[in-house]
Amino acid sequence: MSESSSDAGGPIRILYIDDDESLALLMEENLRRRGFTLEWASDGASALALLAEGGIEAVVLEHFLKGETGLDILPRIVAMPDHPPVIYATGSDDTSIAVAALKAGADDYVLKGISPDYFDLLAAALEQGLERARFRRDTAQAQEVIRQQRDHAEMLLAEVNHRIANSLGLVGALIRMQSSMTSDQVAIDALQETQMRINAIASVHRRLYTNRQVGRVQVDEYLSSLLTELEASMRDEKRPHRVMLTAQPINLATDKAVTLGLIVSELVTNAFKYAYPEGDPGEINVAVGQEGDQLRVTVEDAGKGFDPSDPVKGTGLGMKILNAMAGSLKSELAYDSEHRGTKAILVFSAS
Numbered sequence: 364m365s366e367s368s369s370d371a372g373g374p375i376r377i378l379y380i381d382d383d384e385s386l387a388l389l390m391e392e393n394l395r396r397r398g399f400t401l402e403w404a405s406d407g408a409s410a411l412a413l414l415a416e417g418g419i420e421a422v423v424l425e426h427f428l429k430g431e432t433g434l435d436i437l438p439r440i441v442a443m444p445d446h447p448p449v450i451y452a453t454g455s456d457d458t459s460i461a462v463a464a465l466k467a468g469a470d471d472y473v474l475k476g477i478s479p480d481y482f483d484l485l486a487a488a489l490e491q492g493l494e495r496a497r498f499r500r501d502t503a504q505a506q507e508v509i510r511q512q513r514d515h516a517e518m519l520l521a522e523v524n525h526r527i528a529n530s531l532g533l534v535g536a537l538i539r540m541q542s543s544m545t546s547d548q549v550a551i552d553a554l555q556e557t558q559m560r561i562n563a564i565a566s567v568h569r570r571l572y573t574n575r576q577v578g579r580v581q582v583d584e585y586l587s588s589l590l591t592e593l594e595a596s597m598r599d600e601k602r603p604h605r606v607m608l609t610a611q612p613i614n615l616a617t618d619k620a621v622t623l624g625l626i627v628s629e630l631v632t633n634a635f636k637y638a639y640p641e642g643d644p645g646e647i648n649v650a651v652g653q654e655g656d657q658l659r660v661t662v663e664d665a666g667k668g669f670d671p672s673d674p675v676k677g678t679g680l681g682m683k684i685l686n687a688m689a690g691s692l693k694s695e696l697a698y699d700s701e702h703r704g705t706k707a708i709l710v711f712s713a714s
Contacts, residue, residue, distance in 0.1 A: 374400040376418055377489065378447075380410045380436065381425035386477075390423070393482040399489070405429075407436035414440065419447050421489050421496075425475070426453035426460055434463055441468030445500075448492030450485065470495060524568040531565035555596075556681070559632060562592055563624040580620035582651055583610035589624055590631065590649060597635045603644045604635055610651040613658065615713060619692065623660065626688045626696070629681050630662035630707050638666030638705060658713045663699075663706035671698055 375398065379390050382405045391401040402419065404410035406428065413419060422440060426433040433451060440446055451464035454475035461472040470492040473485050535558045542554035566589045587608055594606045615623065631647055639645035650661045689696045694711040 374398055375420050375489070375493065376400050376402060378402045378404060378410060378413055378419045378422045379425075380404045380407070380422065380428070380433070381452075382406065382429045383425075389477060390482075393479075394486065397482065397486040399486070407431055407439070410436060411439060414443060414447070421447050421493055422449045423485065423489070424449055424451050424469070426451065426455065426464075434460075434467060437464060437467045437469060448489075448496045450488045450492055452485070528565045528568035531561050531568065535561045535565065553680075556632065559593060559596065559628055560625060560684075562596075563589055563628040564621055566592065566624065578617050579614045580617055582613040582615050582620060582623070583608075585620055585624065586610055586627060586649065586651065589628065593628060593631055597632065601641050602635050602639075603642070604639065605644070605646050606631055607646055607648045608650075609648070611653055613651065613653050613713070615658070619711075619713070622688045622691055623658075626685060626709060627660065627662060629685050629688075633669075633681060634662065634664045634666065634705065637669070638664040640667075653713060656712055656714050657710055660709040660711075661706060663702060663704060665704040667704070669698065669705040 374395075377394060377399045379387055379401050381387055381390075381403070384403075384405070387401075387403040387405075391403070394401055402413055404413055410422075414422075424433040424437060424440070428436075433453075437449060437451070440449055448470040449468065451461065451469040451472040452475045453460050453464070453472065456474075464472050471488045473481070473488055475481070538554050538558045538561070542551045542558070545551050545554065566585060587610070590606045590608055594604075598604060627649060631649065634647045638647070645664060645666055647662065647664050650659075652659050685696055689709060689711075692709070692711040694709055697708045699706040699708060
C-alpha cells in the first residue's frame with residue numbers, strides 16, 4: 364500500500380478520539396507505518412480544542428467513551444466550518460450505531476479491532492474520506508468561481524441594457540426636440556408616435572435583470588412603467604384620459620415583452636387619439652392574464668367604438684404595426700363587436 368501524504372507532501376495529521384491510552388499508542392504505531400501522524404484526545408472537550416487549532420485533516424472517533432459517546436461529539440465536529448472527514452469506530456455489532464453515525468455526518472465507519480487487517484481497513488477508510496473531502500472542496504471552489512463569473516456576466520448585461528435604454532432615451536429626446544421645431548401637424552404626430560415606440564422598447568431594457576432572471580421581463584412591472592410614461596406624454600386638456608392596468612405577475616421572454624409593449628402602446632395611443640370626443644375624460648383599461656400557457660391581453664375603452672372595416676385614420680402605419688406584431692406572436696388581434704366602445708383582444712402562447 365502506498366504511503367499516505369498530505370497536499371504539502373508530509374504525513375497526514377489524524378485526530379484519534381478514544382479514552383483508552385494503550386489503544387491510542389497502538390493506533391499511533393500502526394497508522395505511522397501507513398503514512399499518518401496521530402494526535403490523541405481522550406474526550407470530546409480536548410478533541411474539539413485540538414480541532415479548533417487547525418491542521419487536523421481527518422478524525423477517527425470511537426463510539427464508547429467515559430461519560431459520553433461518539434454520537435455526542437460527532438454533531439459538534441460536523442458543525443465546524445470546513446470540518447475534516449470523520450471515520451466512526453465502533454466495537455459493537457449493532458448496525459444501528461453505524462447508521463446513526465452516518466446520518467449524523469460521519470464519512471464512514473469501521474468495526475473496531477486490533478488486528479493488522481483492522482488498521483489496513485481504517486487506513487483505506489481514511490484515504491477515501493480524505494479523497495471525498497478534497498472533492499467537496501474542489502467542487503465548492505469551482506461553484507464559487509462559477510457564481511462569481513455569473514454575477515460578473517449579469518452585472519455586464521445589466522450595464523449594457525442600462526446603456527441601451529439611455530441611448531434609446533436620447534434618441535427619443537432628439538425626436539421630441541425635432542417635433543417641437545416642426546409646424547406640420549402630420550409630421551408632429553408621426554414623430555410623437557415614433558418617440559412612443561422607442562420609449563416602449565427602452566422601457567423593456569430598463570426592466571431587464573431587475574428580477575435576476577436573464578432574458579425575461581416581469582410583465583406587470585414593465586407595463587405599469589410603460590403606461591405611466593405613455594399617459595404622462597399624451598394626457599392634456601384635449602385628452603384628459605386615464606390608463607388603468609390590471610396585470611398578473613407574469614415573466615415573459617424579452618422579445619415577446621418588447622412585442623407586447625409595442626402592441627399595447629399602439630392600442631392605448633389610438634384610444635387616446637380617437638376613442639373620446641375632444642375634452643371629454645375617459646378611461647382606457649389594459650388587462651393581462653394567463654391561463655395555462657396562454658396570455659390574454661385586452662385594451663378597451665367606452666368611447667365611440669371602432670370598426671376594423673372602416674377606412675384607417677392617419678397614415679395607417681399603426682394598424683400595419685399591430686398586425687405585424689401580432690403575427691410575430693403567431694396570433695391575431697381581434698375586436699369584440701358587442702363591447703360598448705372598443706375592445707381589442709390578443710391571445711398568444713407565453714412559452
